[in-house]
Amino acid sequence: MQYISTRNKGLRCSSAEAIVKGLAEDGGLFVPESIPQLSRYDFDKLIEMSYPERSAYVLSKFLDDFTYSELLDYATQAYGRFYGDDPCPLVNVDDNLYVLELWHGPTCAFKDMALTMLPHLLSGARKKVGESDKTLILVATSGDTGKAALEGFKDVEGTDIIVFYPSDGVSDMQKLQMMTQEGSNVYVCAIEGNFDDAQSAVKRIFADPEMASKLASAGYKLSSANSINWGRLAPQIAYYVSSYCDLLSSGQIEMGDEVNFVVPSGNFGNILAAYYASLMGVGVGKLVCASNVNNVLTNFFKTGEYNINRPFIKTMSPSMDILISSNLERLLFEFSGRDDALIAERMASLKSEGKYSVTSEELSRLNEVFAVGYATEEETADTIDSTYDLYDYLMDTHTGVAMSVYNDYVAESDDDRPSVVVSTANAYKFPCDVYRCLTGDEIDDAFKASKKLHGFTGEEIPEPLGNLDKKQVRFTEIVDKADIEKVVLEYVKK
Numbered sequence: 001m002q003y004i005s006t007r008n009k010g011l012r013c014s015s016a017e018a019i020v021k022g023l024a025e026d027g028g029l030f031v032p033e034s035i036p037q038l039s040r041y042d043f044d045k046l047i048e049m050s051y052p053e054r055s056a057y058v059l060s061k062f063l064d065d066f067t068y069s070e071l072l073d074y075a076t077q078a079y080g081r082f083y084g085d086d087p088c089p090l091v092n093v094d095d096n097l098y099v100l101e102l103w104h105g106p107t108c109a110f111k112d113m114a115l116t117m118l119p120h121l122l123s124g125a126r127k128k129v130g131e132s133d134k135t136l137i138l139v140a141t142s143g144d145t146g147k148a149a150l151e152g153f154k155d156v157e158g159t160d161i162i163v164f165y166p167s168d169g170v171s172d173m174q175k176l177q178m179m180t181q182e183g184s185n186v187y188v189c190a191i192e193g194n195f196d197d198a199q200s201a202v203k204r205i206f207a208d209p210e211m212a213s214k215l216a217s218a219g220y221k222l223s224s225a226n227s228i229n230w231g232r233l234a235p236q237i238a239y240y241v242s243s244y245c246d247l248l249s250s251g252q253i254e255m256g257d258e259v260n261f262v263v264p265s266g267n268f269g270n271i272l273a274a275y276y277a278s279l280m281g282v283g284v285g286k287l288v289c290a291s292n293v294n295n296v297l298t299n300f301f302k303t304g305e306y307n308i309n310r311p312f313i314k315t316m317s318p319s320m321d322i323l324i325s326s327n328l329e330r331l332l333f334e335f336s337g338r339d340d341a342l343i344a345e346r347m348a349s350l351k352s353e354g355k356y357s358v359t360s361e362e363l364s365r366l367n368e369v370f371a372v373g374y375a376t377e378e379e380t381a382d383t384i385d386s387t388y389d390l391y392d393y394l395m396d397t398h399t400g401v402a403m404s405v406y407n408d409y410v411a412e413s414d415d416d417r418p419s420v421v422v423s424t425a426n427a428y429k430f431p432c433d434v435y436r437c438l439t440g441d442e443i444d445d446a447f448k449a450s451k452k453l454h455g456f457t458g459e460e461i462p463e464p465l466g467n468l469d470k471k472q473v474r475f476t477e478i479v480d481k482a483d484i485e486k487v488v489l490e491y492v493k494k
């Protein structure tokens with residue numbers, strides 16, 4: 001199967017090339033030329049499979065440069081690092097309500113579902129396209145992505161990874177997770193300033209031909225672990241297929257029945273994967289896109305105008321504090337009838353004006369598939385508290401946003417199909433906020449808050465978070481943003 005750019009259908013490449021390149025030469029995103037279908041026969045087989053097998057099976061439909069057994073080997077290694085028996089359990093919390101827990105991986109956030117797979121896909125793809133240079137992954141992170149990428153790429157042959165985080169832009173838990181990172185091919189460095197400073201410094205390196213030639217002479221090529229890479233998006237489709245299979249095999253639905261998915265969204269990668277699953281043949285009712293008060297997506301689906309000219313608000317669901325949802329480009333490509341010229345025009349308008357609009361005809365088709373909503377900080381806090389009271393179910397702040405939007409959706413619609421709320425982080429990743437939502441008590445220290453939260457709920461603290469204060473700190477460097485080129489060059493010379 002070939003991959004094409006959303007901004008120019010004439011730019012084509014193989015699945016392995018799409019993964020190695022990450023982004024198309026014209027700045028567009030790679031999408032599969034056609035969407036593979038899952039037949040009744042496929043579902044009969046999938047139902048019998050373990051999660052790594054399901055993942056490999058779904059991926060093999062998209063990534064035909066890889067054999068099923070290669071993909072199974074990657075998935076077995078990736079999901080073998082998750083704790084518990086099931087990498088993504090589906091929990092039945094009420095009659096028609098399920099929670100899909102995507103945070104049983106090494107960093108306790110849903111990014112692990114894809115970032116434990118991507119390094120294997122990338123090193124496999126490098127071999128297939130005959131790439132002999134090492135791959136250097138550069139990441140600017142506001143928290144979850146950096147740690148999940150570090151864990152994913154650590155000790156993966158042929159790759160090195162450097163993560164930059166803003167010295168005053170991540171939580172204590174997130175900072176400590178990165179400073180104590182293990183592995184022989186990793187480096188972590190703080191940048192003085194905020195996330196934008198870290199992000200623009202890293203982008204500067206990607207755009208600098210002089211850096212590229214210096215890196216090439218050291219035997220390196222740059223790549224990205226962001227969700228613009230198809231190799232990061234594709235593994236996310238598998239868990240939607242898998243949760244549908246779980247509902248089938250437990251007899252809670254029958255083949256063809258429709259299920260709603262409620263997804264706490266930021267960059268729009270997670271919910272887009274659900275949309276691709278529906279195109280493959282998974283019975284999907286509504287896809288409910290949940291935002292926090294940075295509700296650019298809510299406004300877009302209501303008005304047809306995507307507009308980022310507005311203040312950026314910091315919330316207790318920081319991984320959803322995003323104004324530019326990159327993956328929306330892939331969705332609009334499909335809904336515009338794959339009109340590449342139109343997409344290129346809209347993305348140019350986003351860059352120059354900070355906005356673009358879709359037609360009312362496109363908007364009404366989008367609203368047939370998607371429902372939207374957002375939650376304020378107070379609504380999220382109340383929902384975390386009431387869900388715990390009602391169902392004894394503990395959620396993190398991002399999942400709290402989704403559950404709040406789900407409650408609104410059910411109240412406003414007469415939709416009685418089963419719904420799956422997608423849970424993207426373990427509550428102990430945000431212990432101070434979650435504890436405050438449940439009790440009203442403010443605790444500043446993350447470890448103290450974790451202990452209190454454990455005392456209050458009896459819920460297990462996941463091992464990767466519980467022993468963090470006992471781990472050795474390896475990375476303490478803080479640099480000015482002007483100096484990050486030096487950090488990168490020094491690393492590759494070692």
Ligand SMILES: *Cc1c(COP(=O)(O)O)cnc(C)c1O
Nearest residue numbers: 265266267268269270319424425
């Ligand atoms: C990244 C992230 C999200 C947002 O997912 P997108 O794919 O960017 O829409 C939501 N919750 C958590 C915990 C995350 O880390």
